[in-house]
Amino acid sequence: MAKIVPIRGVRYNPEKAGEMADLVTPPYDVIDEAEQRRFYEKNDYNVIRLEYGEVQSTDHQQENRYTRAREFFTSWLEEEILIHDENSSIYLYEQEFTAGDTRLTRSGFIAGVGVEDYETGKILPHEETLSKAKADRLELLRHCHANFSPIFGLYDDPALTVENIAARYKQELPDLMFTDEGGETHRLWIVSDKEDLQTIQSFFTPQKVYIADGHHRYETALNFHKEMQAQGKNDFGFCLMTLVNLHDPGLVIYPTHRMIKNVQNFNKDTFTEELSKVFTIKELELPAANRAENLSTALQNMENKIDNQHAFLAYVGDGKLYELTFPRDVDNHVMAHRCGSKSPAWRNLDVAVLQCLILEDILGIDQEARTGGVNLAYTREEVGALDKVDSGDFQAVIFMNPTLVREVTEVAAAGDKMPQKSTYFYPKLITGLVINDFTVK
Secondary structure, eight states: OOOEEOBOOEEEOHHHHOOGGGTOBSOGGGOOHHHHHHHHHHOTTOTHHHHSOOOOTTOBTTBSHHHHHHHHHHHHHHTTSEEEOSSOBEEEEEEEEEETTEEEEEEEEEEEEEOOOGGGSSEEOOBOOOHHHHHHHHHHHHHHOEEOSOEEEEEOOTTOHHHHHHHHHTTSOOSEEEEOTTSOEEEEEEEOOHHHHHHHHHHHTTOOEEEEEOHHHHHHHHHHHHHHHHTTOOSOOEEEEEEEETTOTTOEEEOOEEEEOOOTTOOHHHHHHHHHTTSEEEEEOOOGGGHHHHHHHHHHHHHHTTTTEEEEEEEOSTTOEEEEEEEOOTTOHHHHHHSTTSOHHHHTSHHHHIIIIIIITTTOOOHHHHHHTSSEEEEOOSHHHHHHHHTTSOSEEEEOOOOOHHHHHHHHHTTOOBOTTOOEEESOOOBSSSBEETTOO
């Protein structure tokens, strides 16, 4: 069902471009303005100029971030700053990183993946998307006819088919290896052997692909393909993707916490009273002297409950931290009554319980408010989130447990989409390692 497409990847020429660590970036959607400027300054050929160029005050229709990206891409290819690989290939990829106190390695491979409407069941999403982000990515595709960053996809293979092929290649030194500024080590091996490529392509024929990260870019790629098809051009039916096995031991998801702001008539005591009507609520000690340590302990205790309970921590200021628990039951009558149109898999998500029973029912933060960011912001900070509530920038923070990998696939398979920012796969894939140029076969 899933179509794997070997590509003649475009990669940096280290003899002319410089050190790889100075050329790559995280995905565009986690880069703020200060980070964008920093990447501009690191190297004249940093991929930021292609993937997420600066907006200038003098921009107009004929010259803007998208036209500049096209000009950079064209000139860098002409000057051999970027070079096409000779053969159509897939790229085995290892990302070694630190999570907590543990050093882990996540393995996958980079290739083209055929784009399909979600209704076909071949490619399955798990999160909602925003139209503004898709409009930006579509303009970049229209101007450059290239994918500069891969979408993050998952597949289910307990037999480790691709890993068994990869093991032979990984006996040799990688074609590319470097450590980036965050201490992550990246390794790349090129697979162009026709028999190995055919084995991988055949294996994926009955497979489904679950989008882990990059929903906006996938939907943009599909829309671009349809747009080009309407012009009689049929060479755009795939997108650049990094595929990781669901059974990979380096697959890590972090939680994304919710920051509450601008809720009219918000009252701390009323809020906690309303929470106590739905959840078992317990006030926890959070003394100012060592609250980082106490918060860390509370978060760990919350995560220990993940198998049997929906658990949250709510902070409303004044040193008051509350543990909220709610029985985890796929047939829970409260969620079934409240969100009966959703699948049991969706109703059993922590983020679904949070959205329905706290954000909507207690705080009145509806879909429009969530989408517009009027009342809600997202953070992975912990102590910093407490500080923002104490300063008055936010009214409350609700800390969450991470979504489980199996929950991602169960919700996708059920045809539902999680609320935004339900998952934070760590680490992010880097941009600039392998580029897909649609104009070259």
